[in-house]
Amino acid sequence: MLILRILAGCLLAGCALLPTQAAELGVLAPVMAGDKPQFRDAANGKPAPVVTRVVDGDLYAQLQREARDGFVATVLAIDEGAQRAAGARELRPSWLYLSAEDGGFARQGFWLQENGRQRFVDEPYVDLVVDEDSVANGDFEEIFAHEMGHVFLRRLVPDLPPGYSRTPHASMSITDYSTAFDEGFATHFQGLARRMTANPKLREQELGLASKPFLGYWMSNLDRAGRVVGVRRNWFVQAQLLPPGDDATALARRDLSTAFDSARLRDGQQMLSSEGVVATIFYRWLVPGPDDRDAVVQRYWRLFASFARRDGRHLRHDSPVLLDLVDRYCVDAVDDCKRVQAVVLDTTYGATTGRGLPALTESLATNGRLGDMESFVGGLKQARTQMAQLQEQVAKDPAKLRAGLGPDLWLMVPGQHLGWRAESDVVAVNLNTAELESLQLLPGVDRAAAERALDSRRKVGVFIDLADFVRRAGIDDANVAKLRQAAEAARKAGPNERA
Incomplete structure (x- = not known):
């Protein structure tokens, strides 16, 4: 625990952290029974x-070169800090399992045959x-x-609770606080990899010199582009437009737009x-600054030490995990707190604090895209003044950073096999994040009621409880009991343990 105490002391004193080391890249291969x-x-x-x-072979040697000379070496050095901050007395390998079938997951626990x-x-x-x-072209990296x-x-947040959303995650989609935090934190490393890579083929991808016709339209490729370009450009704070299509694909078209x-x-x-928004916040928080390996690694070590020091306070599925950990970081890293709070406010245009600055931003954006210079310049001055005032208010009272958020109000609708959701027999709807297509799946909520609800949520603010939603959406008494049943179904089903 000595390194953790040193890390914590450095947080308070603002000192330079220890020279970076690196965990070993441990390579694992499946034991096969026939072809399985x-x-x-x-x-x-x-x-x-x-x-x-795995201890030899051409692929093993190629991976170890990446672990020594490529961006993978930086990742392994970051893992050194994660393990130590989590209290490890002995440094363990960063394990890579060479999947024979499917892959692209972080998992826990394996049987080692020796x-x-x-x-x-x-x-x-x-x-x-x-x-x-995949190693040679930078995809692996x-x-x-x-x-x-x-x-x-x-390692650092083992009590991260699962969320209630059943929506398959993607950079474009809205899920829940926990899923978005987990996926968004992981996603921001892709932009960092693109910044630090020495791989010439990945650099060509980064510069748009290796694109091929047609393949870019496939969903996973659109998602990957969003994870890099969309994160950097802050696309995901903007409302999605619904592409044309039929009712059967409405949810998928909304989620993946x-x-x-x-x-x-x-x-x-x-x-x-939104994992895309969370990724942008972490990207703007951790990537700026010197890009030599030690400087990058030490920025993460500082964050990791704070993540590990939560004084026994556990996270809740209905609490904004990102803001919970920003609050903890601000206790430990007082010198950096105001900058990180400003990153959150700048990225979200103050939307977590309420509707004031976002409404002004939307007006500014409308004038901007029409080229109305006079209106844009006048609005820009007002918006910058409000942002500066908001940053000072949050610095004095961090609770204001979440003043515009409401409770999670989950309802569950059974038997909805809709397009890409066919693997699930339910749709979980959060009244405070849902859009038109998912609200219309609820009993007694037709298009008119859904539009009333969304208009009220946008102008008045979040729903306090189910009764508040019923009143503002104009739901008739005959359907209130069904909505309560849907809320009870969500409570009984509990959070969604994602693979």
Whole structure:
């Protein structure tokens, strides 16, 4: 625990941190039974892979070169800080499991087969399909960094609660506070990888010199572009436009829309439930500054020490996790607090504090895109004044940073097999983040009622409870009981434990 005490002391004193070291990249391969990887139940009853350590071969040598000379070396050095801040007495490898089937996940626990025996290793690892081409073209470097972001959180924030959303996550989608925090933190590492890479092929991708026709329209490629370009350009604070289509695909078209209205913002609760917005906040928080390895790593070590020091206070699924941890960081890093609060306010246009500055921003944006110079300049001066005032208010009273947020009000509707949601038999709807298409799935909520609800939420503010929603949406008495049943169904179903 000595390094953790040193890290904590440096937070208070503002000193330079320790020279960076790096965890080892431990490479694992599945033990096969025929053409299938073997699994064995762990103590929690869940299957875990049976693996052996890889210590030689061309791919292993290529991976170790990345661990020594590439951006992967920076990621491993960051993991040194995550492990130490989490209280590790002995540095463990950063584990990479070479998946034979599916990949792109951070997982926990595996059976390590050595000398004819198997022992369970209860440590996080990255599950990823890797080959020599993916290492050579930089894809491995970028995606490994993303998945290690999840590993860092599993080390440092093991009590991160699951959220209630059943929406498959994507950079464009709105889910819940916890999912957005977990995914957004991991996503911001992709932009950092692009900034620091020495891989010539990844640099070509970064500069737009390696694009191919047609493939960019595939959903996962659109999502990946959003995770880099969209995060940097702060796309995801803007409201999504609904592309044309039929009713059967309405939810998917809304969730996955890459068309954004530059003159209309999401509200604060939607923003903090968006992994794209959370990624932008972390990108602006941690990436600026010197880009040599030691400087980058030490910025993360400082954050990690604060994440680990929460004085026994646990996070809740219905609380904005990002703001909870910003508050903790401000206690530890007083010298950096005002800057980080300003990052949140600048990125969200003050939307987590209320509707005042966002409404002015939307008016400014409307004039800006029409080229109305006189109106834009006048609005810009007013907006900058309000932003500066808001930053001073939040610095004096951090609770104002979340003043515009409301409670999570989840309802669950069964049997909705809609497009890409076909893997789930339910749709979970949060009244304070839902859009038109999901509100219309609720019993007794037709298009007119959904539009009344959204208009009221936008102008008046968040719903306090279900009764408040019923009153402002104009729901008739005959359907109130059904809505209460949907709320009770969500309570009984509980949070969504994502894979």
